[in-house]
Amino acid sequence: MHDTWIAALVFFAVAALFAWGIMLAWALLRVRGRRADPARDATYECGEEPDGSAWIRFHPRYYVVALIFVLFDVETIFLLPWALNLDDFGLVALVEMCLFLGILLLGWLYALKKGALRWQ
Amino acid sequence: MSRVLDALRMIWEIGWLRGLVVGFVTLTVVMLIAAFTIWFERKWSGRMQNRPGPTERGYGGWLQIFADFFKLLQKENLTPTATDRRLFDFVPPIVVFVVLSSLAVVPYVPQGPAADASVGVLLALAISSLMVFPVWAAGWSSNNKWALLGAMRAVAQSISYEIPLVLSALVPVILAGSFRLTEIVGAQADWHWFAFWPPGPGLAAFVLFYLSSLAEANRIPFDIPEAESELVAGATTEYGGMKFGMFYLGEYVHTFVASSLAALLFFGGWEGPGPDGLHWMLAKALILTASVIHVRWTLVRYRSDQLLRLCWTYFVPAALVLVFAAGLWRILAGGLA
Numbered sequence: 001m002h003d004t005w006i007a008a009l010v011f012f013a014v015a016a017l018f019a020w021g022i023m024l025a026w027a028l029l030r031v032r033g034r035r036a037d038p039a040r041d042a043t044y045e046c047g048e049e050p051d052g053s054a055w056i057r058f059h060p061r062y063y064v065v066a067l068i069f070v071l072f073d074v075e076t077i078f079l080l081p082w083a084l085n086l087d088d089f090g091l092v093a094l095v096e097m098c099l100f101l102g103i104l105l106l107g108w109l110y111a112l113k114k115g116a117l118r119w120q
Numbered sequence: 121m122s123r124v125l126d127a128l129r130m131i132w133e134i135g136w137l138r139g140l141v142v143g144f145v146t147l148t149v150v151m152l153i154a155a156f157t158i159w160f161e162r163k164w165s166g167r168m169q170n171r172p173g174p175t176e177r178g179y180g181g182w183l184q185i186f187a188d189f190f191k192l193l194q195k196e197n198l199t200p201t202a203t204d205r206r207l208f209d210f211v212p213p214i215v216v217f218v219v220l221s222s223l224a225v226v227p228y229v230p231q232g233p234a235a236d237a238s239v240g241v242l243l244a245l246a247i248s249s250l251m252v253f254p255v256w257a258a259g260w261s262s263n264n265k266w267a268l269l270g271a272m273r274a275v276a277q278s279i280s281y282e283i284p285l286v287l288s289a290l291v292p293v294i295l296a297g298s299f300r301l302t303e304i305v306g307a308q309a310d311w312h313w314f315a316f317w318p319p320g321p322g323l324a325a326f327v328l329f330y331l332s333s334l335a336e337a338n339r340i341p342f343d344i345p346e347a348e349s350e351l352v353a354g355a356t357t358e359y360g361g362m363k364f365g366m367f368y369l370g371e372y373v374h375t376f377v378a379s380s381l382a383a384l385l386f387f388g389g390w391e392g393p394g395p396d397g398l399h400w401m402l403a404k405a406l407i408l409t410a411s412v413i414h415v416r417w418t419l420v421r422y423r424s425d426q427l428l429r430l431c432w433t434y435f436v437p438a439a440l441v442l443v444f445a446a447g448l449w450r451i452l453a454g455g456l457a
Contacts, residue, residue: 004135004236004237005135005237006139007135007138007139007224007234007235008234008235008243010135010136010138010139010143010234011139011142011143011221011224012224014139014140014143014147015143015147015217015221015223016221018147018151018220019214019215019216019217019220019366020217022213022216022365023212023362023366025362026192026193026361026362026365029193029194030193030196030361030362031194031196032196034196041198041199041201042200043200043202044264044266044357044358045264045265045266046352050202053202053263054263054264054267055263058268058272062272062275065279065428066276068432069279069280072283073282073283076283076286076287079287083290083293083294083443084293084297084298084299086294086447086451087297087450087451090451091451093447094447094451097447098444105437108432117425117428117429117432117433118425118429
């Protein structure tokens with residue numbers, strides 16, 4: 001049991017070694033000593049002078065998507081233990097989850113009707 | 121010979137040694153596979169477009185990927201002055217770290233993975249869904265409009281398609297009654313591959329899983345976050361040298377990991393005609409990877425809002441229905457026996 005998680009942690013460490021190892025190799029091998037050049041270090045905007053910062057307030061439509069995501073993500077978390085214990089509870093569990101999801105689907109329908117995913 | 125086997129068995133029984141050895145072997149092989157996937161993609165897309173692809177270095181140009189890798193290693197470190205420098209430089213290796221880490225629970229041989237966790241499927245999906253964070257951090261720290269738009273789209277798309285991805289992965293979990301990947305494959309013994317048995321939900325779940333993992337990996341037809349003809353390179357616009365290389369490598373490793381998971385969940389992993397083993401697992405994962413590449417060079421891309429609507433109005437309800445179908449099968453048929 002502990003053995004499994006120790007193996008997983010060591011595996012993660014090896015993965016980190018690979019990722020940062022390549023970065024280290026790059027840090028050692030890459031070309032150095034170039035002169036600072038304001039034009040080259042400018043933000044890329046297809047050759048134009050960069051027009052203001054990109055750290056701006058953004059359209060909220062992605063925020064709406066994130067809200068719907070949270071709704072369904074929590075629902076998915078409920079589904080996970082349910083899926084594993086189906087054998088013990090049988091049809092009752094299926095019916096109960098149907099009710100639970102039915103209520104959630106009403107919210108989902110509401111969001112769709114409100115045009116949460118319709119961009120104009 | 122038996123002494124070698126004894127040594128291997130000893131390594132296998134000690135957790136940290138297993139993690140270390142399996143880690144190094146798996147990650148080296150997977151990195152090589154990712155490299156050859158890049159070569160294969162260039163070659164295959166070339167053939168599909170009636171041009172030869174790489175030809176110069178090595179037979180069929182297969183050395184080209186190594187030439188490119190060493191070229192990337194020599195590239196200068198370019199960080200635009202307007203960026204949030206610390207975050208910008210910190211993020212790229214995390215992408216590779218995250219995708220490689222998810223392999224800890226993905227078994228390629230019947231003996232199991234480095235860590236045969238009881239929540240294997242969940243952990244693999246959870247770790248690879250962490251990709252959202254480095255992508256978003258990359259896009260935001262770049263202080264570049266293309267990067268911002270690309271990152272916004274990437275995050276919206278990744279989190280949306282995570283729901284059908286997890287739900288469709290739940291179908292084999294319900295059918296097998298376990299989250300452990302080795303047990304899921306075990307439940308598919310004797311040709312009871314979940315893609316074909318029970319007929320219907322398994323195959324549909326595989327289609328959903330496949331499409332959702334295309335979206336998770338930002339591959340065509342769901343590659344709007346980096347649509348190169350309109351967004352330059354999405355979240356990675358400002359990145360160069362090995363910092364870009366990390367994102368590039370991460371994308372291909374991610375494709376292979378997703379293909380491996382699909383092979384394990386729906387196509388019986390290492391089960392196959394003749395002796396079971398690594399060869400079947402690799403063959404299935406590689407065929408799926410190749411199909412992802414073929415799809416990329418065949419289809420056009422969706423618009424961002426079409427993509428999200430497709431997910432929320434069709435994929436999510438369909439995935440829920442499939443989960444219930446699988447549950448009903450499990451209860452009525454009493455498992456797969």
